[in-house]
Amino acid sequence: MYNNPATQPGGVPIPPTNPQPTPFGNTFYGAGSGLIRGGLGAYGEKILGSSSEYVQSNISRYFSDPQYYFQVNDQYVRNKLKVVMFPFLHRGHWTRITEPVGGRLSYKPPIYDINAPDLYIPLMAFGTYVVLAGVLLGLQGKFSPEALNWLFVKGSLGWCMQVGLLKVTLLSLGSGxxxxxxxxxxxxYTFTGLCLAILGKIVLRYTYFVLMPWTCLCMGIFLVKTMKRVLFAEVRSYDSSRHHYLLIFIALAQFPLFMWLGNISVNWLF
Structure with a gap:
């Protein structure tokens, strides 16, 4: 009833007409797709490579390798504590030692450089600070697990405040x-002096009023020496008057911070 376009009037089917592929067409098609895939692959690798390199460079630039800060030994710990507690007796230079690594200069780890920062002493000092504060509260008859938790929070907040003070100072001086x-x-390193002052208060109460100003002064001198080294190494334009004022501000800010952290009481805010 209906005519099928695929058959002749006599009922004989018409063979489908498919174009025969030519070798030139296959060659051009394969070459074109290969060029496209190769170009896109190379472009993608270039983008991903540059992006990963940028991320890695920024991570190492701002955060460094955490393992670097724990490469210490007993000799380094003793000498570093002397530098922190008696910075005016440090007769050597305050510049960090560099070494070529992978075609670029890198700082030597703390075990080989007394001026390198580490996280072993600060973490141990922070833990000792919390323990000594708990002992002092126990001697005063005010110890409780809640009070110890609040002291931990108070110490952590004081540490963050010190970090913020140093970071903002460096940023304001053009060194970020x-x-x-x-x-x-x-x-x-703030907690090294605090541990000494609190220990003096536990052993002999009135020595606290001598050790606390002493440790504040020593920490202020240590931070001024350290920040001056960082500034001289990284700041391109040096404004002596502005830098000196801000460094003095860092030293003076240690006194209220030490007094607040050294005031061990149930009320962690005061």
């Missing part, structure tokens, strides 16, 4: 290149 873990390590 120092790795964050370096700043965290420098700020964590």
């Amino acid at each position: 290149e120092a790795p964050l873990l370096d700043i965290v390590a420098y700020a964590g």
Whole structure:
């Protein structure tokens, strides 16, 4: 009833007419697709490679390798504590030692450089600070697990405040290149002096009023020396008057911070 376009009037089917592929067409098609795939692949690898290199460079630039800060030994710990607690007796230079690694200069780890920052001493000092504060509360008859938790929070907040003070100072002076873990390590040395002052208060109460100003002064000198080294190494334009004022501000800010952290009481805010 209906005519099928695929058959002749006599009912004989018409063979389908498919174009025969030519060798030139296959060759051009394969070459074109290969060029496209190769070009896109090379372009994608270039983008991904540059992106990963940018991310890795920025991570190493601002955070460094955490393992670097724990390469210490007993000799380094003793000498570093002397530098932190008696910075005016440090007769050597304050510049960090560099070495070529992979075609670029890198700082030597703390085990080989007394001026390198580490996280071992700050973390141990922070833990000792919390323990000594708990002992002092126990001697005063005010110890409780909640009070110890609040002291931990108070110490952590004080550490963060010190980090913020140093970081903002460096940024205001045009030096924001120092790795964050370096700043965290420098700020964590605060607890070495606090441990000494609290220990003096436990052993003999009135020695606290002598040790606390002493440790504040020593920490201020240590941070001023350290920040001056960082500034001289990284700041391109040096404004002596502005830098000196801000460095003095860092030293003076240690006194209220130490007094607040050294005031061990149930009320962690005061």
